[in-house]
Amino acid sequence: MRIAVALGAALALFMAAADAAEYVAIGGGRFASVLPADANAADVAIAPFRLRTEPVTNAEFLDFVTAHPQWRRDRIARVFAEQRYLERWQSATALGDRTLPSWPVTQVSWFAARAFCVSENARLPTWNEWEFAAAADATRADARSDPAWREAILGWYARPSASGSDEIGGSANFYGVRDLHGLIWEWVDDFNALLVAGDSRDQNDPDRLKFCGAGALNLRDRENYAVLMRVAMLSSLKAADTTGSLGFRCARDIEVKR
Amino acid sequence: MNTMLRACAVASLLFSTLALGAAADANRKSASAYVHGDFGPPRGEPIHAVLTTPPMVPPPTGRNYPAKVIVELEVIEKELPISEGVTYMFWTFGGTVPGKFIRVRQGDTVEFHLRNNPDNKMPHNIDLHGVTGPGGGAASSFTAPGHESQFTFKALNQGIYVYHCATAPVGMHVANGMYGLILIEPPEGLPAVDHEYYVMQGDFYTTGKYREKGLQPFDMENAIDEKPTYVLFNGAEGSLTGDKALTAKTNETIRLFVGNGGPNLVSSFHVIGEIFDRVQQEGGTRVQENVQTTLIPAGGASIVEFHTEVPGSYVLVDHSIFRAFNKGALAILKVDGAADKSIYSGKEVDSVYLGDRSEPNLAAVTQATKAASAGKLTQEEQIKAGQQLFTGTCSVCHQTSGEGLPGVFPPLAKSDLIAADPKRPIQILLKGLTGKITVNGKDYNSVMPPMSQLNDDEIANIVTFVLNSWGNPGGRVSAEEVAKERAAQTAAKPAEH
Amino acid sequence: MKTLRRALLFALPLLFTGGIPPRAADLPGESIYHLPISMVDQDGYASALADRRGTPQLVSMFYTSCPYVCPLIIETMKRTQQALTPAQRQRVGVLLVSFDPERDTPQRLHEVYQQRKLDKASWTLARIEADDVRQLAAVLDIQYRLLANREINHSSALVLLDSEGRIVARTDKIGEVDPDFVASVQAALRSAR
Numbered sequence: 001m002r003i004a005v006a007l008g009a010a011l012a013l014f015m016a017a018a019d020a021a022e023y024v025a026i027g028g029g030r031f032a033s034v035l036p037a038d039a040n041a042a043d044v045a046i047a048p049f050r051l052r053t054e055p056v057t058n059a060e061f062l063d064f065v066t067a068h069p070q071w072r073r074d075r076i077a078r079v080f081a082e083q084r085y086l087e088r089w090q091s092a093t094a095l096g097d098r099t100l101p102s103w104p105v106t107q108v109s110w111f112a113a114r115a116f117c118v119s120e121n122a123r124l125p126t127w128n129e130w131e132f133a134a135a136a137d138a139t140r141a142d143a144r145s146d147p148a149w150r151e152a153i154l155g156w157y158a159r160p161s162a163s164g165s166d167e168i169g170g171s172a173n174f175y176g177v178r179d180l181h182g183l184i185w186e187w188v189d190d191f192n193a194l195l196v197a198g199d200s201r202d203q204n205d206p207d208r209l210k211f212c213g214a215g216a217l218n219l220r221d222r223e224n225y226a227v228l229m230r231v232a233m234l235s236s237l238k239a240a241d242t243t244g245s246l247g248f249r250c251a252r253d254i255e256v257k258r
Numbered sequence: 259m260n261t262m263l264r265a266c267a268v269a270s271l272l273f274s275t276l277a278l279g280a281a282a283d284a285n286r287k288s289a290s291a292y293v294h295g296d297f298g299p300p301r302g303e304p305i306h307a308v309l310t311t312p313p314m315v316p317p318p319t320g321r322n323y324p325a326k327v328i329v330e331l332e333v334i335e336k337e338l339p340i341s342e343g344v345t346y347m348f349w350t351f352g353g354t355v356p357g358k359f360i361r362v363r364q365g366d367t368v369e370f371h372l373r374n375n376p377d378n379k380m381p382h383n384i385d386l387h388g389v390t391g392p393g394g395g396a397a398s399s400f401t402a403p404g405h406e407s408q409f410t411f412k413a414l415n416q417g418i419y420v421y422h423c424a425t426a427p428v429g430m431h432v433a434n435g436m437y438g439l440i441l442i443e444p445p446e447g448l449p450a451v452d453h454e455y456y457v458m459q460g461d462f463y464t465t466g467k468y469r470e471k472g473l474q475p476f477d478m479e480n481a482i483d484e485k486p487t488y489v490l491f492n493g494a495e496g497s498l499t500g501d502k503a504l505t506a507k508t509n510e511t512i513r514l515f516v517g518n519g520g521p522n523l524v525s526s527f528h529v530i531g532e533i534f535d536r537v538q539q540e541g542g543t544r545v546q547e548n549v550q551t552t553l554i555p556a557g558g559a560s561i562v563e564f565h566t567e568v569p570g571s572y573v574l575v576d577h578s579i580f581r582a583f584n585k586g587a588l589a590i591l592k593v594d595g596a597a598d599k600s601i602y603s604g605k606e607v608d609s610v611y612l613g614d615r616s617e618p619n620l621a622a623v624t625q626a627t628k629a630a631s632a633g634k635l636t637q638e639e640q641i642k643a644g645q646q647l648f649t650g651t652c653s654v655c656h657q658t659s660g661e662g663l664p665g666v667f668p669p670l671a672k673s674d675l676i677a678a679d680p681k682r683p684i685q686i687l688l689k690g691l692t693g694k695i696t697v698n699g700k701d702y703n704s705v706m707p708p709m710s711q712l713n714d715d716e717i718a719n720i721v722t723f724v725l726n727s728w729g730n731p732g733g734r735v736s737a738e739e740v741a742k743e744r745a746a747q748t749a750a751k752p753a754e755h
Numbered sequence: 756m757k758t759l760r761r762a763l764l765f766a767l768p769l770l771f772t773g774g775i776p777p778r779a780a781d782l783p784g785e786s787i788y789h790l791p792i793s794m795v796d797q798d799g800y801a802s803a804l805a806d807r808r809g810t811p812q813l814v815s816m817f818y819t820s821c822p823y824v825c826p827l828i829i830e831t832m833k834r835t836q837q838a839l840t841p842a843q844r845q846r847v848g849v850l851l852v853s854f855d856p857e858r859d860t861p862q863r864l865h866e867v868y869q870q871r872k873l874d875k876a877s878w879t880l881a882r883i884e885a886d887d888v889r890q891l892a893a894v895l896d897i898q899y900r901l902l903a904n905r906e907i908n909h910s911s912a913l914v915l916l917d918s919e920g921r922i923v924a925r926t927d928k929i930g931e932v933d934p935d936f937v938a939s940v941q942a943a944l945r946s947a948r
Contacts, residue, residue, distance in 0.1 A: 084404055151465070158476055228427045236425075237402050242404070244377060245379050
């Protein structure tokens with residue numbers, strides 16, 4: 001009897017492990033972010049971290065709200081997610097035909113995304129981490145100055161937003177991460193650190209009373225529309241907001257073995 | 259006597275000082291009321307603004323008191339035709355490019371609601387040039403998809419003003435069509451005219467060439483280099499031509515609210531065949547009269563008025579003329595009515611100026627493109643499309659009858675040159691033709707430039723039309739054949755050196 | 756019995772995402788007191804954010820090493836208080852939370868408290884954990900970014916919570932009293948009766 005239970009537990013663990021999301025290690029280093037480290041426009045230093053290779057899917061999020069019902073759309077506190085939270089799902093507990101299990105989950109708020117990542121022993125990536133991983137194309141770590149990289153991303157912005165989105169599992173970039181571009185916008189942990197004013201033309205005229213230490217606000221590399229638009233998008237959001245093209249993936253710290 | 263004089267002097271001094279002071283006060287009061295346009299708090303019930311789709315303009319407010327006006331505008335990202343067989347992903351205020359026309363009165367309090375449609379991908383906001391306040395409203399209206407922002411402003415200055423999206427990167431949002439006009443009427447209203455129309459110029463940047471078919475993406479490099487693919491009135495070629503032309507009758511007054519959304523180019527706005535009786539340059543209060551061509555800055559607007567005397571098609575252009583004929587900056591005002599020979603007696607030069615725009619819009623070309631992309635293009639469809647293109651490009655010299663001009667331009671009708679080699683027209687269109695040739699027994703020695711503005715499918719359709727007209731041998735040509743011929747010519751060029 | 760069971764049902768899965776305050780079941784959905792944030796104030800006294808439920812609160816965020824705006828925030832909050840009657844002033848809590856838990860220890864907060872002569876009856880300067888700083892700023896719609904030179908870029912706002920913890924007003928006006936905001940405080944006090 002005990003053996004059966006033990007075997008059952010081992011099987012469950014095995015299956016859970018097999019279903020567990022894949023994370024890859026990303027080396028980090030010094031990086032020329034569009035958001036400078038301080039008023040002298042220095043590069044930022046990024047510690048090594050692990051990043052989920054794929055965005056969180058509808059199926060995975062469904063498992064999450066089943067296990068944590070306070071995050072169901074019929075139970076969630078309004079302070080954590082606005083009315084459109086998971087609106088396209090057929091019901092609070094079922095996906096329905098309009099949202100396929102393998103599509104990235106969208107219409108999730110920042111609080112909900114965070115809670116999911118915590119449930120997976122992870123967190124949301126920071127903007128710098130996301131930007132670092134997303135700067136890569138298939139063969140290079142930093143492809144941002146390549147017009148082809150920019151054009152491909154701008155091409156996605158030009159396509160109409162479909163009622164759901166496409167399947168995950170696009171081609172992997174230099175780090176082995178998929179779907180950072182061309183599929184969905186993604187939450188970052190410090191989405192409210194981007195400090196872009198609502199009127200994006202006065203980046204050179206910081207209102208010192210509005211933003212303490214406003215000298216560090218200038219965005220670098222204004223010609224890189226592909227990245228600018230992502231910053232603008234995240235800056236327009238509040239923590240409880242959701243949109244039809246906004247999803248997320250998680251990141252993990254790298255344990256320093258002593 | 260002296261004391262009385264002195265008393266009078268003092269009194270008159272006192273009086274004049276008081277009078278001056280009062281006058282100055284009155285001046286200051288009325289001057290400030292005029293300059294600042296603050297006529298006090300809104301009166302009456304709040305009004306929901308009537309917003310119109312271009313080229314229509316809302317009716318005058320007809321009010322003589324300030325009111326609260328509620329404006330609700332929704333941003334919609336949608337794919338729309340930009341030319342025949344060519345589509346583009348526009349970002350629009352209210353579903354059109356330019357966006358809806360807003361009309362209020364000086365002194366009105368405007369409660370502005372900006373919605374961002376939930377199916378959109380991008381955040382958007384709005385900067386109205388008629389707003390006195392930070393960013394023209396942009397700071398208060400930054401809106402994520404599926405959300406709505408609201409802000410309120412008082413329309414202090416009268417005039418015609420541009421509004422546009424100001425979200426980073428601003429250039430791209432404007433280049434995708436996010437602009438429109440808001441008219442803030444003077445307190446006494448504008449004088450009545452027979453027709454008011456709304457026209458707005460914009461430059462567009464695509465990775466494909468002019469009239470290259472299919473969904474064209476935005477090209478950032480071209481936009482930064484200020485090299486537009488299209489320069490258009492009201493967001494599309496043919497938006498104001500053919501059956502969509504503006505209309506009027508003779509002996510009517512026309513007022514055009516003309517804006518320039520940019521993002522880059524300044525417009526040299528001119529109506530061929532008309533002179534502007536009144537121009538509010540740059541949309542300001544001073545009026546200039548008897549103007550042929552007026553400059554409209556990017557992000558600016560103007561009001562022009564003129565009176566129609568003679569019937570005909572009047573062509574609105576950007577007089578930087580290559581934009582009109584090679585990039586699409588062309589619109590038509592069709593005036594009907596009795597001719598007045600005392601003012602103008604000549605015939606119309608439709609085919610030279612208007613070319614393919616003198617006919618109803620190139621519906622056959624759109625049809626042919628659709629069929630071709632489905633793989634089902636028929637010869638009939640090619641001939642119809644080719645005919646429309648021929649009228650615009652070739653008929654100027656070769657005439658619509660194909661008979662050419664004796665001694666100058668060779669005929670295409672029952673041409674022995676074509677009969678000898680039905681594929682020769684392809685090469686001629688691609689390479690041009692200079693030097694002496696003999697057609698139907700007559701000599702011609704002229705220069706035909708290569709038609710490098712034509713695409714493969716356009717050449718294929720034109721040649722198919724020519725082969726099947728005026729007693730020529732018939733047959734059809736495919737876009738692939740033209741492409742092969744074009745490639746062969748490019749490869750052969752170095753050998754000619 | 757039913758409420759207890761409901762509370763337990765509620766509490767059990769929440770263990771995965773942190774503890775919950777009591778009576779959460781009848782807290783309005785828009786209340787920020789749903790966030791399980793613990794604070795330590797300038798006297799070292801520990802409490803939960805949700806303990807402030809019951810009276811309207813004036814909330815903002817700052818850090819003590821802030822060279823420019825933060826002293827102004829404190830000034831503005833003081834002046835906003837002064838715009839109320841003494842009776843009203845007693846019924847509004849003032850809470851200022853630090854962006855910088857690393858440097859703003861309770862001792863440091865205590866120093867600032869003394870320096871600025873803050874009123875003991877209503878003012879609290881609080882330190883919360885770094886992860887909670889991000890959450891509180893997000894829910895209050897305040898932006899901030901830590902710079903490499905240890906300065907913090909941040910937006911400034913005064914946020915008014917009603918007695919149930921819902922955000923009912925906010926002002927970006929720093930350095931002057933916002934009359935509309937004061938009116939909202941007074942309205943919140945009236946409905947809290």
